[in-house]
Amino acid sequence: xxxxxxDNPSNSDSSDLLIETARRCRREIVKMTHRAAAGHPGxxxxxxxxxxxxxGRRLNVDPQNPDDPERDRFIMSKGHASPGMYxxxxxxxxxSKEDLTSFRKLGGVCQGHVDMKWTPGxxxxxxxxxxxLSFGIGCALAARLDGSDRTTFVMLGDGELQxxxxxxxxxxxxxxEIGNLKVFVDRNRIQNDDFVEKQMxxxxxxxxxxxxxxxxxxxxxxxxDEILSAIQWLDSITDGPAVVIAHTVKxxxxxxxxxxxxxxxxxxxxxxxxxxLEELA
Amino acid sequence: MTLAASxxxxxxxxxxxxxxxxxxxxxxxxxxxxxxQMFRQAHPERTFSLGISEQNxxxxxxxxxxxxxxxxxxxxxxxxxxxxxQIRNGIARPNLPVHICGSHGGIHTGTDGSSAQSIADLxxxxxxxxxxxxxxxxxxxxxxxxxxxxxxxxxxxTRTARNKTPRIYDSESAASLQIGKGTVLRxxxxxxxxxxxxxxxxxLTAADNLSSSGIEATVVDMHTIKPLDEELxxxxxxxxxxxxxxxxxxxxxxxxxxxxxxxxxxxxxxxxRVGVKDHYGESGDGEELLSKYGMSSDDITSASQRAxxxx
Numbered sequence: 001x002x003x004x005x006x007d008n009p010s011n012s013d014s015s016d017l018l019i020e021t022a023r024r025c026r027r028e029i030v031k032m033t034h035r036a037a038a039g040h041p042g043x044x045x046x047x048x049x050x051x052x053x054x055x056g057r058r059l060n061v062d063p064q065n066p067d068d069p070e071r072d073r074f075i076m077s078k079g080h081a082s083p084g085m086y087x088x089x090x091x092x093x094x095x096s097k098e099d100l101t102s103f104r105k106l107g108g109v110c111q112g113h114v115d116m117k118w119t120p121g122x123x124x125x126x127x128x129x130x131x132x133l134s135f136g137i138g139c140a141l142a143a144r145l146d147g148s149d150r151t152t153f154v155m156l157g158d159g160e161l162q163x164x165x166x167x168x169x170x171x172x173x174x175x176x177e178i179g180n181l182k183v184f185v186d187r188n189r190i191q192n193d194d195f196v197e198k199q200m201x202x203x204x205x206x207x208x209x210x211x212x213x214x215x216x217x218x219x220x221x222x223x224x225d226e227i228l229s230a231i232q233w234l235d236s237i238t239d240g241p242a243v244v245i246a247h248t249v250k251x252x253x254x255x256x257x258x259x260x261x262x263x264x265x266x267x268x269x270x271x272x273x274x275x276x277l278e279e280l281a
Numbered sequence: 282m283t284l285a286a287s288x289x290x291x292x293x294x295x296x297x298x299x300x301x302x303x304x305x306x307x308x309x310x311x312x313x314x315x316x317x318q319m320f321r322q323a324h325p326e327r328t329f330s331l332g333i334s335e336q337n338x339x340x341x342x343x344x345x346x347x348x349x350x351x352x353x354x355x356x357x358x359x360x361x362x363x364x365x366x367q368i369r370n371g372i373a374r375p376n377l378p379v380h381i382c383g384s385h386g387g388i389h390t391g392t393d394g395s396s397a398q399s400i401a402d403l404x405x406x407x408x409x410x411x412x413x414x415x416x417x418x419x420x421x422x423x424x425x426x427x428x429x430x431x432x433x434x435x436x437x438x439t440r441t442a443r444n445k446t447p448r449i450y451d452s453e454s455a456a457s458l459q460i461g462k463g464t465v466l467r468x469x470x471x472x473x474x475x476x477x478x479x480x481x482x483x484x485l486t487a488a489d490n491l492s493s494s495g496i497e498a499t500v501v502d503m504h505t506i507k508p509l510d511e512e513l514x515x516x517x518x519x520x521x522x523x524x525x526x527x528x529x530x531x532x533x534x535x536x537x538x539x540x541x542x543x544x545x546x547x548x549x550x551x552x553x554r555v556g557v558k559d560h561y562g563e564s565g566d567g568e569e570l571l572s573k574y575g576m577s578s579d580d581i582t583s584a585s586q587r588a589x590x591x592x
Contacts, residue, residue, distance in 0.1 A: 069349060116347070117375050123347070125375040131367060134337045138344015138352075141329065145305070145350070165367070168337035176329065 014057075015224040022052040022224075023280060025087035026253045028100060030276040032083045033267040036104040039112070042263040043157060044084030046188035046221070046248040051088040053227040054153060063093035066120040072150050073139045075124045077132020078157035078186065079113040080265070085122065086110045094121035130163025132156065133183065137173055140181040151235075154183045159191030162200050167212070173241040174213035182234040183243040185209075186221065188250040190261045209243045221246025254279055284445040287478070288384040290420035291441050292316025294427025295353060299323055301431050305345055307331055307354040309338045315355035315384040315441070335360050339367035339379070346377040351431055358383030358399035358440050365405060372436050373409040380430045386416065386440035387529030388562035388570045389479045395561040399440070404534025406438040407507045413437040413460060414507040416528075416536075418481035419448045421455035422504055429460055440478065442529070444567045447482040449502060463510040469497025472585045473517040473524050477503050477536050479567075480527040480555070480576065487527075487581035498585060509539050515547060523551040523588040527581050529571070532556040551591035553584035 025048045033039035055061070060072045076085050086103060089095045095109065102108025111118045113127030124135050136154040143150045160166065173181055187205060189196050196202060209216045215237045219226040230244045250264065251257025254276045257268075268276055296319055298304045306328040312318035321328040331338040335356055342352035361368070361383040372379045388398045406414045413435065417423040423441055430437055449466065450458075458464065466481070467488050476484040481502045488498040499521055503510065517524070524544065526537035537554035544550055555576055562570055571577050 073348075115375075124344075125370070128366060128370040130336075131340045131371050134340030134367075135344040135347070135371065137337075138341040138346070139348055140344075141305075141341070142345050142348030142350055145327075146348075165334075165336040165340070168332075168334035169340075172331055172334065172337055172341070175332070 015228065018052045018056045018224050021056055021091055022049045025052060025084065025091060027277060027280045028087040028090065029083040030254060030268055030273055030280070032086065032100055032103045034273040035101065037267050038104055039083050039267055040080040040265050041083060041267065042190060042250040042257055043078060043081045043186065043188060045252045045254065045257065046250045047081050047155060047186045048084045048087065049222050049224060050155070050184050050186070050227055050246055051084055053224060053231060055088045055092045057228065058231050059153070060150070061092070061121065063121065066094060070148060070150055073123045073136070073152040075132045075136045075139065075152065075154040076114050076126055077154055078129065078160055079126020082110065082112065082114045085114050089119070089121045092121070095119070129157070129160040130165040133166055133169035136181055137169055137176070137178060140178045141176065143180055151180050151182060154181070156183060156185050158185055158187045158189060158202065158205065159196050159199070161185070161202050161205065170209065170212040170214065177239065178241050179238040181241045183241065185243060185245045186248055187245050188248045190250040190259070190264055192264050194261050206245050213240065215240065215242040216245065218245045218247065221248035222252055283448040285420035285448045286443060286445045287417050287420055287423040287441040288316050288443060290417065290423025291355065291382050291384065291427055291439070292319035293420065294424040295320040296323065297424065297428045298431050301351065303349065303351045304431060305329065305350050305352045307338050307342055307352055309333060309335050309356040309360065311356045314357065315382060317353070317355045335363040336367050339364040340371045342379040343371045343375070343377050346379050351378060351380070353380045353382065355382035355384060357397060358386040358402045359397055361438070362399070362402065362405060369409055373411045376411045376435055378434050378436055380437050380439070382439045382441060384441045385443040387442060387478065388557060388574060389529050389567035390443045391567040391570065392564050394564040398562040400531045400557045400562070401534070402438070402440055403506050403528070403530050403536065404538060407534065407539060411435050412507065413505065415460065415505050416440040416477040417504045418478055418502050419446065419450055421448060421450040421452060422458055422502070425455040425458045426460060426504060433460065442479050444479070446479045449481055458504065461505045461508045461510060463513045464502040464504070465499060466502055467498065467500040469499050470520055471496045471498060472589055473499040473501065473521040474527060474581060474585060475501045475503050475524060475536065475540055476527040477506065479529050483571070483578040484527050484581055486578035487585065490578065490582045491585055496585065496589065503536060506536050506539055509543060511543055514540060514543055518544065518548045518550055523592050525553045525555060525581060525584045525588050527555040527576070529576065530556050532558055551588045553588045555581050555584050
């Protein structure tokens with residue numbers, strides 16, 4: 001494979017299928033966190049449209065052969081968005097419905113933060129922010145050394161950009177001209193304690209990446225046509241790393257979670273679950 | 282007597298691995314010092330500079346290892362610790378076979394002063410599940426152990442030393458080394474001196490001095506601190522009945538700590554620990570520093586006498 005399936009990204013039928021996948025994932029995200037009475041719904045809901053597009057239309061991965069060395073890599077650096085990852089891995093055939101019930105349970109396949117040692121289809125053991133971009137560079141260099149056209153995608157959070165290691169990696173990816181490394185920044189503007197704007201302002205995110213030498217594009221991270229077109233754009237950049245700043249809404253799709261710092265790391269109660277599922281019906 | 286530095290052995294070991302196309306060398310601007318530049322000169326296409334960015338280097342290594350490569354990442358021992366949590370969460374936790382080399386370990390590093398003198402690395406890395414920890418005593422053993430790491434399927438930390446000290450092995454004896462198996466360099470029944478790194482030569486000198494006053498010491502090069510050669514320590518507990526550890530490292534948590542933990546859980550016996558006694562070093566010649574901080578061969582001799590008295 002190696003590039004987006006060649007049809008019109010604005011084909012509404014095709015986008016509709018992905019939008020529907022994302023809706024089902026959203027339902028699983030709120031159910032998983034409710035069942036575990038813990039977890040991170042907000043950043044899973046903000047990222048899920050991008051995940052639906054990547055897994056539905058772009059990533060060359062096979063649930064029958066999850067360790068295939070020639071698979072594309074997807075590095076979820078914001079590892080607390082694990083409910084979102086598990087939901088899309090279920091949609092993609094890597095996890096059963098029953099696997100999803102193991103989220104945060106002793107011995108469960110679905111660990112609190114995504115972990116390559118526990119979950120088929122997970123390529124990186126995350127949970128500590130700031131590390132995934134560096135790991136992605138390693139995966140991308142390996143593909144280059146192998147002479148393979150497999151691609152490495154990385155998803156970062158915007159609060160995560162406060163970690164210094166992100167910028168160490170940003171320098172290195174340009175220095176080594178890593179053209180098979182593609183990044184999404186989930187710019188949902190909320191981190192653990194509060195709004196990013198209040199915790200540590202990161203100002204113009206696109207300008208920062210541009211200043212480090214990256215190819216940059218900004219999109220609405222909930223508009224499926226824009227996401228698909230951004231993936232095509234990422235694939236068109238081959239002489240160096242490229243990043244898409246996806247402007248998103250934390251908690252997207254559940255009214256009381258949207259733009260609410262409380263639901264970065266809090267589960268819905270029974271009543272809230274019922275309301276969320278009604279909204280996501 | 283040939284003088285040699287174990288960091289040269291690391292460079293020679295990498296050169297011994299050039300035939301293995303999965304071996305990748307990573308540097309953080311100190312390749313001239315750690316000696317990884319020997320590999321860079323031969324194989325620039327398999328050597329990556331990550332600049333002065335140790336945290337990034339550790340995770341780039343992890344990513345390469347996850348795709349089947351065998352990354353060897355080096356910097357000063359003290360600067361590996363800049364990426365400690367990266368090593369913990371990104372390498373050791375997922376058990377990715379990344380091989381980290383920290384050169385310039387210990388206060389013997391000398392005139393650079395206390396900022397460069399890593400005295401806690403063995404303790405820190407020993408505490409991580411899945412990690413193996415080594416500190417060879419000369420160039421030939423460092424070379425042999427580095428070559429063995431290419432077929433080691435879990436992560437490791439190897440500390441090397443900056444300065445030249447007496448060579449302990451020859452090519453033949455070094456080739457028979459095994460990770461996790463200590464080397465008995467000299468046998469005696471009165472005390473067992475367990476040593477690593479630059480302190481192995483000091484331990485041998487101490488054993489000579491003890492012998493002239495009628496005390497016979499066993500001297501072990503415990504080049505692997507983890508996994509510890511427990512079988513050997515148990516045997517020496519029976520044969521010698523008391524122990525001294527000597528290391529250019531804090532007496533807290535390193536070789537002395539490892540031996541103390543094992544003895545206290547099996548056969549509690551007198552143990553004297555020679556090493557850095559919970560303080561930082563300073564600038565000075567390496568040998569001067571070892572003397573000033575109670576880590577000379579004479580200090581090992583007197584520690585041995587104390588251990589024997591406590592039997």
